[in-house]
Amino acid sequence: MRWLYSTLSGPENVPAQDASELLGVARGLPVWDALIVVAENQDCPRVHVSWHDGHGFVVHCFEDRESWGFFLAEAPSFSSPEVKIAMGGQALEKWPRQLFVDSDRALEALAFFLKTGKQNGTQHWVRTDAFPREIVWEGRECREAWEKKQRATKEE
Numbered sequence: 001m002r003w004l005y006s007t008l009s010g011p012e013n014v015p016a017q018d019a020s021e022l023l024g025v026a027r028g029l030p031v032w033d034a035l036i037v038v039a040e041n042q043d044c045p046r047v048h049v050s051w052h053d054g055h056g057f058v059v060h061c062f063e064d065r066e067s068w069g070f071f072l073a074e075a076p077s078f079s080s081p082e083v084k085i086a087m088g089g090q091a092l093e094k095w096p097r098q099l100f101v102d103s104d105r106a107l108e109a110l111a112f113f114l115k116t117g118k119q120n121g122t123q124h125w126v127r128t129d130a131f132p133r134e135i136v137w138e139g140r141e142c143r144e145a146w147e148k149k150q151r152a153t154k155e156e
Helices: 019-027 103-116 140-155
Strands: 003-007 035-039 046-052 056-062 070-073 083-086 091-095 124-127 134-138
Touching (some): 003 019, 019 035, 019 046, 035 103, 056 103, 070 103
Antiparallel strands (some): 046 056, 056 070, 083 091
């Protein structure tokens, strides 16, 4: 299978060869952006990878079109949501820290995906709707109110 990657802010349909190179690309992206790796001329399998400075990588895998998507996790159980994550400008949520993985775990998952198009079964994965999360704000109106409150708090 031939893999291609793109980002929201940059190039499209770039050949994806090496997992460590792809993690380097993800690490250099803006906080709101993500690396998307997909099989050539297909919607799936695909994986999204994003870097969150101070927390680690988020790896989100879709093996086929029917998949709800699964996140790579550091452990099978989760702490309370505490790490803020921007959802493409549409929402701000808090997620458990176990969904942010170190470079070694992300590299292992991505290398396996590039070989097989699948999640690595030796790692912990959690379905998109199966972990605790907290919505900080959702939608433009709520985002603007939250940003206004943050500015006012900083000025005090």
